[in-house]
Amino acid sequence: MKPLRIALTKGRLEKDTVGLFEKIGFDCSQVRDKGRKLILPVPDAGIEIVLAKAADVITYIEHGVCDVGVVGKDTIMENGHSFYEVLDLGFGRCRFALAGPKDKPFYTGYTAKCIATKYPKVAREFFERKGMDVEIIKIEGSVELAPLLGLSDAIVDIVETGSTLRENGLEVIEEICPISARMIINIASMKLRKTEIESLMGKIEAAKETV
Amino acid sequence: MARYGSMIPEGTCDQLFKECEALRDVQNSMTELFKSRGFNEVITPSLEFYDVFNGKASAMPQEMMYKLIDSKGRILVVRPDNTMPVVRVASTKLKGFQPPLRLYYNQNVFRISPSLSGRRDEVPQCGIELLGISGIKADLEVIATAIDALKSVTDDFRFEIGHVGFFKTLIDELPCSTEEKEQIRKYIELKNYAALTEILTDSAKSSAASRALIELPRLFGGAEVFKKALEIAPNDEAVETINYLRSIYDVLCNMGLKKNIMIDLGLVQQIDYYNGVAFRGYMQGSGEYVLSGGRYDGLSEGFGVEMAATGFAVNSEAVARNANIIQKSNRPDVLVYYELGGAKAAFEHMETLTSAGHVCEMSDFSTLEETKEYARVKGIGCVDIVSDDSIVKAIIN
Numbered sequence: 001m002k003p004l005r006i007a008l009t010k011g012r013l014e015k016d017t018v019g020l021f022e023k024i025g026f027d028c029s030q031v032r033d034k035g036r037k038l039i040l041p042v043p044d045a046g047i048e049i050v051l052a053k054a055a056d057v058i059t060y061i062e063h064g065v066c067d068v069g070v071v072g073k074d075t076i077m078e079n080g081h082s083f084y085e086v087l088d089l090g091f092g093r094c095r096f097a098l099a100g101p102k103d104k105p106f107y108t109g110y111t112a113k114c115i116a117t118k119y120p121k122v123a124r125e126f127f128e129r130k131g132m133d134v135e136i137i138k139i140e141g142s143v144e145l146a147p148l149l150g151l152s153d154a155i156v157d158i159v160e161t162g163s164t165l166r167e168n169g170l171e172v173i174e175e176i177c178p179i180s181a182r183m184i185i186n187i188a189s190m191k192l193r194k195t196e197i198e199s200l201m202g203k204i205e206a207a208k209e210t211v
Numbered sequence: 212m213a214r215y216g217s218m219i220p221e222g223t224c225d226q227l228f229k230e231c232e233a234l235r236d237v238q239n240s241m242t243e244l245f246k247s248r249g250f251n252e253v254i255t256p257s258l259e260f261y262d263v264f265n266g267k268a269s270a271m272p273q274e275m276m277y278k279l280i281d282s283k284g285r286i287l288v289v290r291p292d293n294t295m296p297v298v299r300v301a302s303t304k305l306k307g308f309q310p311p312l313r314l315y316y317n318q319n320v321f322r323i324s325p326s327l328s329g330r331r332d333e334v335p336q337c338g339i340e341l342l343g344i345s346g347i348k349a350d351l352e353v354i355a356t357a358i359d360a361l362k363s364v365t366d367d368f369r370f371e372i373g374h375v376g377f378f379k380t381l382i383d384e385l386p387c388s389t390e391e392k393e394q395i396r397k398y399i400e401l402k403n404y405a406a407l408t409e410i411l412t413d414s415a416k417s418s419a420a421s422r423a424l425i426e427l428p429r430l431f432g433g434a435e436v437f438k439k440a441l442e443i444a445p446n447d448e449a450v451e452t453i454n455y456l457r458s459i460y461d462v463l464c465n466m467g468l469k470k471n472i473m474i475d476l477g478l479v480q481q482i483d484y485y486n487g488v489a490f491r492g493y494m495q496g497s498g499e500y501v502l503s504g505g506r507y508d509g510l511s512e513g514f515g516v517e518m519a520a521t522g523f524a525v526n527s528e529a530v531a532r533n534a535n536i537i538q539k540s541n542r543p544d545v546l547v548y549y550e551l552g553g554a555k556a557a558f559e560h561m562e563t564l565t566s567a568g569h570v571c572e573m574s575d576f577s578t579l580e581e582t583k584e585y586a587r588v589k590g591i592g593c594v595d596i597v598s599d600d601s602i603v604k605a606i607i608n
Binding site: 063 | 325328329369371401402403404405406431432473475491493495497498499500
């Protein structure tokens with residue numbers, strides 16, 4: 001039987017997931033000590049782990065080349081949705097928020113507002129729900145810079161503690177939604193390998209309880 | 212050449228040789244099956260009016276359709292789906308025909324996929340529509356034909372069956388807005404257990420129906436699903452739906468299909484489209500379903516008639532890619548060479564060889580040397596040198 005292939009988002013979510021797997025009793029030594037390998041076996045657990053950038057985790061799951069993935073809700077909201085989103089893993093918590101210069105009212109005036117963001121789809125849908133026309137500019141790096149340089153009126157971004165915002169004279173105008181790490185599953189894998197996946201989900205849920 | 216002159220658009224592909232053969236094999240074995248069961252082919256235009264796909268039940272996101280404008284300024288689309296055109300034909304041109312109508316199609320659909328997603332925009336589909344009859348026997352015929360269509364090309368497949376009626380009777384009991392209901396449906400479709408539980412444990416909505424809805428995405432698997440579903444079914448209608456599915460499941464198990472089929476009551480995609488059983492087929496190697504279908508009695512309403520309808524479509528290309536089809540080699544066994552005067556004899560000789568089952572190529576080179584060199588490069592075993600009164604065989608490889 002070929003192992004279940006699990007794609008993890010590199011970085012913090014990877015560390016938290018590996019921690020969770022070790023609590024279940026999986027031997028993740030090869031993941032911790034990975035060198036340059038990209039596909040990492042987990043002996044005796046019937047799984048192997050692939051490390052990828054967040055958006056790529058979704059791509060691999062949608063195409064079915066990986067069966068299970070761990071990815072942030074932020075990436076899911078920005079990159080679409082043809083897979084099962086079965087578990088909220090509880091870690092990687094933060095939120096999407098609309099933020100702008102402190103003490104400068106945002107929802108006033110009639111000129112169209114300009115929003116800088118790394119998440120154009122999330123931003124567009126947020127303002128669509130409000131029925132507001134805004135201009136959205138995609139920024140790749142530190143989004144906080146855009147309103148400081150006068151490029152945009154506000155930003156839509158992930159906010160964890162809010163300290164970066166504060167240090168740059170910005171503040172949260174409105175929260176959009178909370179975010180955390182999710183376990184996602186390819187639709188065909190869920191049907192073709194139901195028992196293995198349900199058993200893995202059961203173990204993860206049990207380990208999550210004991211955090 | 213202009214910039215894009217030697218390229219093809221994203222989402223399309225050229226298929227060559229064995230790929231074509233595998234696709235045609237799949238299409239042939241499926242259409243042969245459909246024909247043997249009394250289904251008749253329809254070919255509909257590649258261009259249709261936009262309005263055909265803009266009805267209440269049939270609505271397809273306009274972002275997914277390739278559009279053109281005709282000479283009178285009307286919006287056309289390049290056929291994005293096969294079912295609507297076939298239902299259109301059935302509700303207009305075949306209106307007076309004795310039902311049930313058994314129709315099949317084998318033609319491509321065109322859909323705009325998100326950029327750089329690696330998805331095909333042109334998808335070959337074949338499938339059937341059984342029109343003008345409802346009831347369990349019609350559902351069974353279509354489901355059994357769908358399973359047999361997959362069986363004709365692979366042993367390694369999984370077939371899941373659901374019924375949108377179960378979800379509909381549950382959601383109708385909830386006192387919430389259309390938007391909230393859509394949200395709940397979405398969470399069930401995505402098996403988002405956490406969000407579903409959260410939205411439904413809100414005390415105002417707590418009822419037998421809401422508790423049943425929370426369980427819905429987990430209700431997939433074998434016969435055990437029916438037991439659980441009957442325990443949580445809050446009303447007679449829900450019980451009836453489960454018993455209906457159970458009867459279908461039992462018949463299929465009786466036919467020896469138990470290991471291939473499963474029940475999924477969380478199959479709630481496109482609930483405005485389907486109104487009864489809905490099913491999907493999966494194959495090892497494909498990350499998406501390769502077959503989908505169900506009952507959609509409401510589709511003909513847009514054409515002003517009432518016509519029960521059920522059917523399915525197979526993505527024949529995905530099947531061809533993943534089915535292990537053994538292909539016979541199409542490499543020629545014989546190359547026929549002749550001097551111009553011997554043309555008649557050469558063509559007769561080719562006729563003799565091909566009717567004996569050989570694959571035979573005519574050499575169009577002007578010299579025998581070129582012909583032999585070509586045979587060597589292509590790995591053709593034998594060159595037959597034909598003239599009016601003789602046939603000389605030259606063994607090459």
